[in-house]
Amino acid sequence: GAVVSQHPSRVICKSGTSVKIECRSLDFQATTMFWYRQFPKKSLMLMATSNEGSKATYEQGVEKDKFLINHASLTLSTLTVTSAHPEDSSFYICSARDPHSGGARPGDTQYFGPGTRLTVL
């Protein structure tokens, strides 16, 4: 099946620094990628939809100046947490949509990365 990678898998940073998380689709071109945030023992909350070559669409309540998203190519989207604070500590998961997938298994046309655990001290 299709593979989505995330880097880094785990990052610890000091308060006030910026952290960049990469999401890559390894064997398909993803016109759309999604960024989710998951707090401990909670569900995934969609933060933004990233479209290649255009501005990301942010969900209500998500600060676009805080969480910068860049989808510069069909295989890479980045999420930058700017001036990170301890409350930004969370598990961030991306997913990528393969526009050519579907058919017998349309359910897995959106492939999830393994996640990035961010801890801000």
Next chain:
Amino acid sequence: AQKITQTQPGMFVQEKEAVTLDCTYDTSDQSYGLFWYKQPSSGEMIFLIYQGSYDEQNATEGRYSLNFQKARKSANLVISASQLGDSAMYFCAMRERIYGQNFVFGPGTRLSVLP
């Protein structure tokens, strides 16, 4: 209003027995998809099974089956012959046609399989 409801925050099942994880949803769209994902402690989201709103038959994938009752807006996951490796968080999710490709996830159910 919550679009996906999973009323069981935690479930226990004995190894080799079957277990049903509940999921109800709310949508006014006629075309939608329902998904179940498994999230082990490692954090990765593993796709399990999909049911389309127009599918007349309940979806099955190996030991997983989806009990789809459209009129009741429920899409319960049935895991047969539970294994210790099934212990994980399970999320029900919905994708509505009118909202494109993004998913809405339920709060999840933590399943613990007992030896």
